[in-house]
Amino acid sequence: MGKKICVIGGGRWGQNHIRTLFQIGNLAGIVETNQQRLEELLEPYPVKGFTELDDAIQQGFDGYILATPAETHYPVGKKLLEKGLNVLIEKPMALSSEHSRHLVELAGQTGARLMVGHLLLFHPAIKKIKEVIKSGKIGRLYYIYSTRLNLGTVRTEENVFWSFAPHDISILDYFIGRPATKIEAKGAKFLQDKIYDVTIAQFTYPGNVHAHIFVSWLHPFKEQRLVVVGSQGMVSFDDSSLDKNILYYNKHIDWVEGKPVKVEQPDEIIVYDKAMPLTEELKYFVNNLDQKIEFASGKTGHEVVKVLETVQELISKNE
Incomplete structure (x- = not known):
């Protein structure tokens, strides 16, 4: 399979990530707090499912896609980065520049790869x-x-x-x-x-x-x-x-x-x-987990939040 990626959030955009990661062979887990929705998502995708984020974190996936509502990006992103886990956070990466700056700093401290979903x-x-x-x-x-x-x-x-x-x-x-x-x-x-x-x-x-x-x-x-x-x-x-x-x-x-x-x-x-x-965005994230995220990086995301x-x-x- 190569790199194993877990998608956090099974809403409309999260489902796009799930489908695309499955198509490119890197989907390994789904986190969705709604049990019924999780079961529906797992039917076409034979991967591990979790209703609790902590259980997914314990699996130590190679990377995580954070596709939850914007107000959750900072607390969930912070939790992942503090543990040195690689994460792609959907846009906007946070709802304040103070929080986006902190996420960039955490990634620097732990060596985690941080990317922001500036899809275009x-x-x-x-x-x-x-x-x-x-x-x-x-x-x-x-x-x-x-x-x-x-x-x-x-x-x-x-x-x-x-x-x-x-x-x-x-x-x-x-x-x-x-x-x-x-x-x-x-x-x-x-x-x-x-x-x-x-x-x-x-x-x-x-x-x-x-x-x-x-x-x-x-x-x-x-x-x-x-x-x-x-x-x-x-x-x-x-x-x-x-x-x-x-x-x-x-x-x-x-x-x-x-x-x-x-x-x-x-x-x-x-x-x-x-x-x-x-597809191009997720391939870039997967292919650069062992290298460096330079395009759509956390720093880029922070500059966008400042604007x-x-x-x-x-x-x-x-x-």
Whole structure:
């Protein structure tokens, strides 16, 4: 079997981890506190099942996937890391930067491998867009915008930015490679007194690079669109579309005798390998348990939590 991985949490996303790990031959255990659900999960997957985390810890699996609600990430992650156990914690890795920092420190102290489930960093389309930016095909990077919109799933412990935006923050960090020098944000609450349903955050980076993230779980249709604009061309990708194509727009503005002139050439589809991001993410985790987690590491997760926290403070001030 190779490395033996245990999934903690048998909810919707936990089940995706369970299925994918089984497909790649590394599923060895499932922790689910609901006995009936655990029995249902074990029917198609002949692995060890536990209703108590401590019993799974005693098994000493090679790695653990923490796919429980966000408010449990810190206490459960802390328990695993204190014992030197390798863990992939789903996003967000914690609900405060103090807690995320502590998890990183614990991993350093015990030598445990710590990874965060920033799934889109393993999306072949995101990796291809990074290549396009790095190649200079779009010229100098001007700005990036990301929209992550849908009807639900509405959370009661974390707002829409904490729930949806970790993906987008991790992508911005990956594409730009430098932290933002300025962040502005606004949000609105409709369904619950203390939980934001819609937020817009704007980011300024060195070199006059800008970005914004618009997220909402009160939206009539699903959209997961990313647009990258440069001095010589533009790229767009909608992960919610059926074709999931990366589109390159050979468009830019030239200046002729002091006047802006629009230049347009035929658009093109950028070909990439349409592998499943979760499969790529879990393969990376398994393959690096004896080495070092450098991509989507605990430190990366901590930087994302710091941005989430900053935006939370800003939208609270701007009410």
